[in-house]
Amino acid sequence: MDRATTMADIAADVGVSRQLVSMVLRDLPGPSADTHERVMEAAKRLGYTPHFGARALRQSTSTQIGVVFAPTHETEQDIVESIYATAADQGYGVVLTATTSSHPSSIAIEDALGYRCAALIIIGADLPPSQLSALSKRTPGPVVNVGAGRKNRSYDVVRSAGDNGIALCVQHLIDVGHRKIVYVDAESMPWGRARLSGYERVMTANRLRKRVIRVSGDYTEESGSTAARELLAGGALPTAIVAGNDQAALGLMLTFARAGIRIPDDVSVTGYDDSRFAALSSVDLTTARQDPVEMGRLAVQSALRRVLDPGQSPIETVIEPTLVVRGSTSPPSR
Amino acid sequence: MDRATTMADIAADVGVSRQLVSMVLRDLPGPSADTHERVMEAAKRLGYTPHFGARALRQSTSTQIGVVFAPTHETEQDIVESIYATAADQGYGVVLTATTSSHPSSIAIEDALGYRCAALIIIGADLPPSQLSALSKRTPGPVVNVGAGRKNRSYDVVRSAGDNGIALCVQHLIDVGHRKIVYVDAESMPWGRARLSGYERVMTANRLRKRVIRVSGDYTEESGSTAARELLAGGALPTAIVAGNDQAALGLMLTFARAGIRIPDDVSVTGYDDSRFAALSSVDLTTARQDPVEMGRLAVQSALRRVLDPGQSPIETVIEPTLVVRGSTSPPSR
């Protein structure tokens, strides 16, 4: 609650110069072993914490990676977790800024910029490409867009092939015998169009009738529940439902369960993400696996590639999702 | 991707001095209306973002509030959301640091300290009081512990009365006729003991036999599933189960559903938190409501109280949870 300890405090305590303390703390060659030890001891005893701001100011670049994410999206939590681990491996820290209902991504990004991070990773950005491009001109380091977007000259993109992932789900349902397959579309999500197109592609190729339920909002559990209620009110149910992500699929499943509709006996359901609870023995959701650990790792890797060599052009990294078949899908009973 | 815009850039563009630009941007009296407008226009055009680090350096205090939280805990997301809203109202920003499996809270806190925030809010801190006290001496501003802890001289505490919340759930179950009530204890959570004591208190007062299932780990859905499996393997089921939070309750419910056990017909279940999905029509969980919006608001309020008047002593704010009866509880059928 008083003033934080500075290097000068340590120097005064030990009886050496301030910059010598700096060298010791950064483990540079020079200081004697004895000095080293005394400085480290004093730093610990006095509770020294480096001042990120001062460091960034002096170096005109920090060893922090800024991350903008939406905590309510399950998958983004997992990606963030992986970003932490990967960044730490490379000697980088992470500073988080959240997108919430009262704090839109445009402001969250503005906040992140204030820390002058070495790089900026934006997960699930709902900004148009033009704004992201503009952004990448204002930040001192590279910008990485995780989740959606396409190859471009301003920022890196790391995403899974959403169309292929949904296509895997739809094809799996067709393979086990389904014909009436509904897609629950997340129109406001940046990855929405790609995933929808995967559904359309496979349905068209199989000459099946498409039926899409559009849900607005942030596409978490409640969106799935909304879609389920719409289906329940709409007469005959399809035999299978493809959701755009696991959270919506969970909302669907729970609402159906409540209405006495059994899964997969009465209707099969698939998701996208393979999030933590999809694997829970009790949810057991068939889904397209989009490895969040890998996405986090690739995001950091893309960022640091351009931090270390600013001349490099931005790249697009697409990971292919894989189908994870679990108990929420089975051949149709009707 | 080049250098970020500074006040000096704006000053050069407009043709005035840096410090005048500073005054305009902070809306201080002095600059003429004409200057004001030209500076603001240039700032916008050049994409100026204030450098938090430089600001904190100069002022020895920032207008940011540091928040340490665990993204995997549903409730903490909601508290963070409320912190954002409340902080913004008071003119403060938020900088987030996450606790993850690879990034323990001790390091997360260390990270947060590096930003020299005006205050530090720690949600669900798993640190002993002694360490939190030590921490509050190292940070320039107040420390607020949200979720657990007791009144002390070093840091503020904001929590709900966990014992009373669980007591409400247990009493409700007894009121509708249950006698065999099991508690699923989160022994490693900081709020664990308080909630457990609420169960013990009411069971003892009603001369009922206590049965506690202990679950370690971070007490999310999988903990509930684990407890459910233990119960299923252990012979006769109780007629009601009280979980320490909603996520564990959900895990329980899902695993039971999978095993063909109906809720509430075969067994009643209660949670704690009233998190987003508890209210989902399909989950419909009876739970103790711990208003996360209120907790976030109180956390920011406690913090700013001492930021604005450092002489104030830390306080403890306890909010009483309320019982929310939904469809997961009913009189026992056995």
Next chain:
DNA sequence: TTGTACGCGTTATCAA
């Protein structure tokens, strides 16, 4: 092996 001097972007205190 250690100390001196400067600058990063910003705010604050003066004087003009």
Next chain:
DNA sequence: TTGATAACGCGTACAA
């Protein structure tokens, strides 16, 4: 109403 100057904590030349 505006402009010069110092200082915040730190890193990095360079000199001793």
